[in-house]
Amino acid sequence: GTGSAAAVPINADFDIAYVTPVTLGTPPQTLQLDFDSGSSDLWVFSSHLPTSQIRGQQIYAPNKSSTAKLLDGHSWSITYGDGSGSRGNVYTDNVTVGGLTVGSQAIECAQQVSSSFTTEDHIDGLVGLGFSTLNTVSPKSQLTFFDNAKSNLDSPVFTADLKYKQAGTYDFGFIDEAKYTGEITYVPVNSDPGYWTFPSSGYAVGSGNFTASSISGIADTGTSLVYLPTAIVTAYYRQVQGATNSRSYGGYVFPCASTLPTFTFGVGAARFTIPAAYLNYAPVTPGSATCFGGLQSSSGVGINIWGDVALKAAFVVFNGGNPPTIGWAAK
């Protein structure tokens, strides 16, 4: 089988995150979930949440689904690097994404979410697409939607075609040749950390020379920005008038009117250029003349992250075969 569903930016002005419609249970309950290759829990706003923690989100009510089953004695709790998190209990139920159905998928129902999820009213939960070793359900960890679907897929892959300020797609089980140009460059994935970790071959700032250097990083659809080693990031912002690394704003900021260079990264012999517009992430506060960069240092993160700002400059194939690989193509 295959599936195909839209990845819609949650904000009209900046690509903070993308959500995809997912139907849960019987009769179908449709939620807008953030597909996240940087984590491995499928969790949702649920009827178990205090109403004080819900601000307009859709919720999944397992007791309204005839096919929901409590996973007795199991719980989950997740904290992300930005300090946000959630926790709760677990049901299994049917989950459908773009025509692809998984029966008895673990659905982690939130009983508590952090304030940043409460205030993000366009995100009703996450669908983890990382490796199932990262799943937080205890005492028995659960498989991701992709891992459960894999044996029924025409090919054990999913692809991300994220776009700048417009809807893209997530495809499951097939590679749509109409979504990319030229060849797909595949590189090995180290799944030991549980992420889609792959080697990049180097970078260039604007029209400058390409610097060959092997950079290990993760392909993370659930993180908005790109986090790279400080040496690379300072080389980039040296080319931006008025850029500073702001302690108060927690990263590199610059005058919104500044001209930004592009940023090119390598995957094997292939080169992908992130347009300047993608690298002007957003004003630090609505209407401010100071803007926050889409490229930030990974020194406080611990790993390099190729988030949405980079992913939307390419067509990306997450190949869950044995061994796993990741493919990058121009579009």
Ligand SMILES: CCNC(=O)c1c(-c2ccccc2)csc1NC(=O)CNCCc1c[nH]c2ccccc12
């Ligand atoms: C900023 C979100 N990303 C992270 O925290 C993260 C880190 C990380 C670790 C330490 C410090 C900063 C980041 C490593 S891998 C990684 N990736 C993920 O954790 C992927 N899942 C993010 C889910 C997520 C967290 N806060 C949100 C707010 C809106 C939509 C999605 C989210």
